Amino acid sequence: MSLDVAALRAQFPVLNRTIDGKPLVYLDNAATTQKPQAVIDAIVDFYTQCNANVHRGAHHLSDEATRRYEKARDTVAAFIGAPHREEVIWTSGTTEAINLVANGAGQLLKAGDEVIVTEMEHHANLVTWQQACKRSGASLKVCPMFESGELDRDAFDALLSDNTRLVAFPHVSNALGTVNPIKLLTAKAKEKDALVLIDGAQGIAHGGVDVDDIGCDFYAFxxxxxxxPTGVGVLWGKKSVLETWPVWQTGGEMIQDVDYDHATWGALPNRLEAGTPNIAGVIGLGAAVQWLSQQDIPALQAHEKALLEYANEQAATMEGMKIVGTAKDKIGVMSFLLNGAHPADIGFILDKQGVAIRTGDNCAQPLMKRLGIPGTARASFSIYNTHEEIDQLFAALKKAKMMLA
Ligand SMILES: Cc1ncc(COP(=O)(O)O)c(C=O)c1O
Structure with a gap:
C-alpha cells in the first residue's frame, strides 16, 4: 500500500503556513521535526484537563497526571524494545542523556582507560567524552571515516583494545546522513567488554530501534x-548498569530516606530523575511515539528513501553542486556545497523562497575540519515531505546559484 502523503501532511498544522507569501517547504527535519495534531492535542489536553505534579499528590488530578506520565514510559519502552520500563530515563534531550552517561560511566574512568568515538560525532557526543577523558585521565580515541562518510571499520577494530572502557558512536550522522552498522560495531566493542553508547538523536525517527537486539548498553535520543516537543528526551540504559551508578542530580523524588546528615536513594527510574520533570513534554513524547507506532513504518521508510533518491538524481544534474556524505547506507540528509558559495548565503536566498534548510557546521566542527570545509547547506527530509517540495528546493537552488554567480 503506498503512502497517502497528503493525508499525513494534513495532520501537521504548521505545514500549511506561508513564508513571505510562499508555501513553507520545511526541509530542516534533522534539526527538529514538526508536530502532528495528535501531539499538540495531548499537550493541550494535559494542561486543560489534568495539570498537576506527578508522584506526589493525594488528589485526583495528580493521580491522572501520573498515570498519563507513566503510560508514556510504557509506550516508549515498547517502541524501543526495552526489556524493563524502568530502564527508560527521562532527560531534557540527547545532550543531557549523553551527559548522564558521562556522569555515571564517566566516573568509573581512570588513567590508562580508553574511550572511542568517531570522526562524525555531533558535539554532544564528542565534547562530553573529550571532557570526561580530561577529568579522568583516560584517553580519547577517534575512529576515522572515509571521505564518503562511511566509518573505517578496520580502523575501528584496530582501535579496540583491552583498555577500551566505552565506545560511543552515532546511529545516524546528522551532518552526512550515514547510517552506521550499529549492531556490528556493538558486537565488536562487546568482544572487549566495553560499554556501548549509541547517540540515537537522528536514528530514532527513521524506523524501528530494538535496543535489546542491538546489544548496546545505552541509547540516547x-x-x-x-x-x-522540545525539552524532553530519553536515556535508555541497561538496568544492571544504571543501578551501579552514582546518583546524578539530587533533590525531590530520587530519594528513599533523608536525614539532615545523610540520604539514601530510590530505585530506578526515580534515582536518576530528580525534581519535577517535564510532565507535558513526556506526555507529548508518549503521544508522538504512539502516533508513529500507528503509522505504516515500512511505507514511511520507503517514502523517505524515495525522496533521498529523487533529491540525489536532481543533484546529479545540477552543475557545481557537491554532495557531502555519500555513504551507501544513508537516510534523508542531503548536505551540500554549491559552486563555492557560502552556505549561509544559500540558506538566506532559499528562505526568501519559503525553503527552510540548515546551514553551517552542523554542530560538528571537527568533522567539517576533517573534510576541509567551513560547513554545508543541509536539506533533511521527513515523512511528510513530497517530491514537489524537492522540485521547489532545486528551483530555489537554481535561483541562488544565479544570484551568487
Ligand atoms: C547526532 C546528534 N546527536 C546529538 C544531538 C543533540 O540533540 P539535542 O540538541 O536534542 O540534545 C543532535 C542534534 O541535532 C544530533 O543530531
Whole structure:
C-alpha cells in the first residue's frame, strides 16, 4: 500500500503556513521535526484537563497526571524494545542523556582507560567524552571515516583494545546522513567488554530501534526529532548498569530516606530523575511515539528513501553542486556545497523562497575540519515531505546559484 502523503501532511498544522507569501517547504527535519495534531492535542489536553505534579499528590488530578506520565514510559519502552520500563530515563534531550552517561560511566574512568568515538560525532557526543577523558585521565580515541562518510571499520577494530572502557558512536550522522552498522560495531566493542553508547538523536525517527537486539548498553535520543516537543528526551540504559551508578542530580523524588546528615536513594527510574520533570513534554513524547507506532513504518521508510533518491538524481544534474556524505547506507540528509558559495548565503536566498534548510557546521566542527570545509547547506527530509517540495528546493537552488554567480 503506498503512502497517502497528503493525508499525513494534513495532520501537521504548521505545514500549511506561508513564508513571505510562499508555501513553507520545511526541509530542516534533522534539526527538529514538526508536530502532528495528535501531539499538540495531548499537550493541550494535559494542561486543560489534568495539570498537576506527578508522584506526589493525594488528589485526583495528580493521580491522572501520573498515570498519563507513566503510560508514556510504557509506550516508549515498547517502541524501543526495552526489556524493563524502568530502564527508560527521562532527560531534557540527547545532550543531557549523553551527559548522564558521562556522569555515571564517566566516573568509573581512570588513567590508562580508553574511550572511542568517531570522526562524525555531533558535539554532544564528542565534547562530553573529550571532557570526561580530561577529568579522568583516560584517553580519547577517534575512529576515522572515509571521505564518503562511511566509518573505517578496520580502523575501528584496530582501535579496540583491552583498555577500551566505552565506545560511543552515532546511529545516524546528522551532518552526512550515514547510517552506521550499529549492531556490528556493538558486537565488536562487546568482544572487549566495553560499554556501548549509541547517540540515537537522528536514528530514532527513521524506523524501528530494538535496543535489546542491538546489544548496546545505552541509547540516547531527543523527543523533538521524533515529532514530540522540545525539552524532553530519553536515556535508555541497561538496568544492571544504571543501578551501579552514582546518583546524578539530587533533590525531590530520587530519594528513599533523608536525614539532615545523610540520604539514601530510590530505585530506578526515580534515582536518576530528580525534581519535577517535564510532565507535558513526556506526555507529548508518549503521544508522538504512539502516533508513529500507528503509522505504516515500512511505507514511511520507503517514502523517505524515495525522496533521498529523487533529491540525489536532481543533484546529479545540477552543475557545481557537491554532495557531502555519500555513504551507501544513508537516510534523508542531503548536505551540500554549491559552486563555492557560502552556505549561509544559500540558506538566506532559499528562505526568501519559503525553503527552510540548515546551514553551517552542523554542530560538528571537527568533522567539517576533517573534510576541509567551513560547513554545508543541509536539506533533511521527513515523512511528510513530497517530491514537489524537492522540485521547489532545486528551483530555489537554481535561483541562488544565479544570484551568487
Ligand atoms: C547526532 C546528534 N546527536 C546529538 C544531538 C543533540 O540533540 P539535542 O540538541 O536534542 O540534545 C543532535 C542534534 O541535532 C544530533 O543530531
Amino acid at each position: 531527543s523527543g523533538h526529532k521524533i515529532f514530540a
